[in-house]
Amino acid sequence: MMMSTTLSDSPLSETPAPAQSKRQLPLFLRNKKTLVGVVILGFFVLVAIFGPLLAPYSPSAESTAKGMSVAAPSLSHLLGTDQLGRDVLSQVLIGTRTTMLIGVVTGVIATFLAVVVGVSAGYLGAKWDEFLSLLSNLFLVFPALPFLIVVLGAFPGTGQVPIIAMLSLLGWPWGARVIRAQTLSLRNKDFVAAAQETGESSWKIIFYDIVPNQISLIAASFVSAVLYAIGASVGLDFLGIGNTSTWSLGTILYWAQNGNALELGAWWWFAIPGVLIALIGTGLVLVNFGLDELGNPRLRDSGAVSRINGRLWSPSDPTAVQALVKTGGRSWRRRGHDTLVPRTDEISNSSLSGDGTNSVSFESLQRVDGHDRSGSALVNAVDVHQSGGLNGQVHGASTDSNILEIRDLSIAYRSGTGDLKAVNNVNLAIRQAEIIGLAGESGSGKSTLAYGTCRLLRPPAVITSGSAIYRGSRRGASELDLMKVSAGDLDRLRWREISIVFQSAMNALNPVLRIEDQLLDPIERHLDLSRDEARDRINEVIDLVNIPRNRLRSYPHELSGGMRQRVMIAMALTVNPRLIIMDEPTTALDVVVQRDILAQISELKDRLGFSVLFITHDLSLLVELADRLAIMYAGSLMEIGETSDVVARIGHPYTEGLLNSFPPLHGPRRSLAGIPGTPPDLRDAVQGCPFVPRCRYSDDACTKIHPTLLTLDCGHGLGHMSACPFPERIRGTATDVGVVGDMTASRDRGSYDSV
Numbered sequence: 001m002m003m004s005t006t007l008s009d010s011p012l013s014e015t016p017a018p019a020q021s022k023r024q025l026p027l028f029l030r031n032k033k034t035l036v037g038v039v040i041l042g043f044f045v046l047v048a049i050f051g052p053l054l055a056p057y058s059p060s061a062e063s064t065a066k067g068m069s070v071a072a073p074s075l076s077h078l079l080g081t082d083q084l085g086r087d088v089l090s091q092v093l094i095g096t097r098t099t100m101l102i103g104v105v106t107g108v109i110a111t112f113l114a115v116v117v118g119v120s121a122g123y124l125g126a127k128w129d130e131f132l133s134l135l136s137n138l139f140l141v142f143p144a145l146p147f148l149i150v151v152l153g154a155f156p157g158t159g160q161v162p163i164i165a166m167l168s169l170l171g172w173p174w175g176a177r178v179i180r181a182q183t184l185s186l187r188n189k190d191f192v193a194a195a196q197e198t199g200e201s202s203w204k205i206i207f208y209d210i211v212p213n214q215i216s217l218i219a220a221s222f223v224s225a226v227l228y229a230i231g232a233s234v235g236l237d238f239l240g241i242g243n244t245s246t247w248s249l250g251t252i253l254y255w256a257q258n259g260n261a262l263e264l265g266a267w268w269w270f271a272i273p274g275v276l277i278a279l280i281g282t283g284l285v286l287v288n289f290g291l292d293e294l295g296n297p298r299l300r301d302s303g304a305v306s307r308i309n310g311r312l313w314s315p316s317d318p319t320a321v322q323a324l325v326k327t328g329g330r331s332w333r334r335r336g337h338d339t340l341v342p343r344t345d346e347i348s349n350s351s352l353s354g355d356g357t358n359s360v361s362f363e364s365l366q367r368v369d370g371h372d373r374s375g376s377a378l379v380n381a382v383d384v385h386q387s388g389g390l391n392g393q394v395h396g397a398s399t400d401s402n403i404l405e406i407r408d409l410s411i412a413y414r415s416g417t418g419d420l421k422a423v424n425n426v427n428l429a430i431r432q433a434e435i436i437g438l439a440g441e442s443g444s445g446k447s448t449l450a451y452g453t454c455r456l457l458r459p460p461a462v463i464t465s466g467s468a469i470y471r472g473s474r475r476g477a478s479e480l481d482l483m484k485v486s487a488g489d490l491d492r493l494r495w496r497e498i499s500i501v502f503q504s505a506m507n508a509l510n511p512v513l514r515i516e517d518q519l520l521d522p523i524e525r526h527l528d529l530s531r532d533e534a535r536d537r538i539n540e541v542i543d544l545v546n547i548p549r550n551r552l553r554s555y556p557h558e559l560s561g562g563m564r565q566r567v568m569i570a571m572a573l574t575v576n577p578r579l580i581i582m583d584e585p586t587t588a589l590d591v592v593v594q595r596d597i598l599a600q601i602s603e604l605k606d607r608l609g610f611s612v613l614f615i616t617h618d619l620s621l622l623v624e625l626a627d628r629l630a631i632m633y634a635g636s637l638m639e640i641g642e643t644s645d646v647v648a649r650i651g652h653p654y655t656e657g658l659l660n661s662f663p664p665l666h667g668p669r670r671s672l673a674g675i676p677g678t679p680p681d682l683r684d685a686v687q688g689c690p691f692v693p694r695c696r697y698s699d700d701a702c703t704k705i706h707p708t709l710l711t712l713d714c715g716h717g718l719g720h721m722s723a724c725p726f727p728e729r730i731r732g733t734a735t736d737v738g739v740v741g742d743m744t745a746s747r748d749r750g751s752y753d754s755v
């Protein structure tokens, strides 16, 4: 019987769907902090605009009447009076306008200067960059306060203009540095290179490509400049350096200080302007949070969070792999815990390097693990016919030879417009020492399934149901549900037992670390080896993937694409994992290198006995490599079986379409047919089989069935299953990829749920 995990069981499923009222708010305001910030600032903007009109008295009007000096708040003076009987409420209403005006005008000028200098330095580079960076640095170390005192002293009684001018001049360098750095990064992006290639002028590229792509950064820089200007002007006014004859929140504090407000206990005189200044600052800081999140979509997602050592993680994060493997500090020869410790006699006797060095071999590690994972350890086939024909059946059934069983796993991406169901009730078992190929078009949910299984997805992804049972963990537990184990246990399991080879090696490798150091990280984290043993281990894996040892001192950019991908494979192998997830590891490589790497993966798998979940959209590539194929479409498995079965007797029209979409790696050339149409939008509810609109065999019946993986009677070994109720229709339209054999579905059509 299928075990299913409910939403509340899953550590990743704590996020409720967004409330309707929240959905209607603009993106920027969905964050509570930002909303509070905007409300606070909105209040002060209104006070700045209408405050002077509402002031009950002139702020400088003195009252000599008895008891009016330093009078506590009353009905006639809601915020009390100062020592000259002046109304504090009127001073606050008028002073807020001045303070806000200084902040906003300074913010605009300083941000304008920051953008001009930052973008020019970053985009024009060379001498311009040197000159403008030098200028920014000079202004950053400029002794601002004495300078301001001198200048403002030289222009007494000239209103706020000198203050605004001085603060603008001193407030731009921080923003300029950040904007320069972002411009440098954008300048190297492909879309900018493409614009340059088409001959667009520099100014056009700056205005259309560079500046719009850092709007949120510029906005954040503006908010910071406003905050700085308000803080600085209040400080100057309080010290009496500014224009004390003009009312601002700072000058109220100046008069309060001079009038001994504190000693007189006249809290209303200093506390109220003080609180207002703090509130303006808080509002600006909160809005800045929102702008940060707007500029970085990853920060703004709500919901479940996957962390490694407290660090947010995403598979597409360029430094993710570093975080994944390096989840501990550098400490050598940690003892006294259950980390794998190779025995000395095994270390000395079983080197794979063959050069007599004292290296730690894979075989020694396998024996210490208690797992014989030699290539010959391939498991016996399991007859799934016995349990076939049931909804939610795991291909491969439940057997000790399965190292991972994904059961009824469903994953959705939450958004303001509803859930995108990326993975729907997927059941899949991965056996020991097999390569299982997961194929499907882009967007079919392959990566979501793979990363979701290891709980490596981050918000807005949510595991809505299901489990992933990991068997035979080295840490002792016979079965672990990856959806339920603690984050700490999962950290220890990842890489040590399940490692990942990412699609883009250039992104996954840290550009500033040598290859050797990057290979050292997982060893350091997961194995208890001395430095020399670790070096031996690195030499061993680097030999395995055919990279010359002298390249260990290289940086990633000094290697070819194929070499970098091999380094990724070596990194995945360093701690001898039981399962390696390979996410399109060869997509970016040319066919020759691709073939070479595939052959190597296959050979290493046979030699070391690990399992591989190989993800690709190129089914013809998997036909060459995989023991079993799983075909995914619109978040569901469409077909699964031994590769030879699937190719020889195609069981689903989608598989047929995929096979006809790619040229085989070898063999005679054939015309490619492709699959007409596009996959469904996974946000929409699909009636019947999701492939119907693109299927040349479909009829009305297909829109009424609930596609379920059922066993075809022609499979052997682990069986051959398809979600198409009419696989016999594919007969007679054989592609030249494989011969469509005698295949009849022995299934009772009545077992399909009608929808």
Ligand SMILES: Nc1ncnc2c1ncn2[C@@H]1O[C@H](COP(=O)(O)OP(=O)(O)OP(=O)(O)O)[C@@H](O)[C@H]1O
Residues within 6 Å of the ligand: 413, 420, 422, 440, 441, 442, 443, 444, 445, 446, 447, 448, 449, 459, 460, 617, 682
């Ligand atoms: N962070 C995300 N937020 C919202 N939707 C997402 C996110 N990541 C993926 N999706 C959606 O989930 C679905 C499955 O995506 P996934 O990347 O798993 O597919 P895939 O088969 O691995 O595609 P590819 O081969 O292009 O990597 C797609 O519709 C995709 O748009």
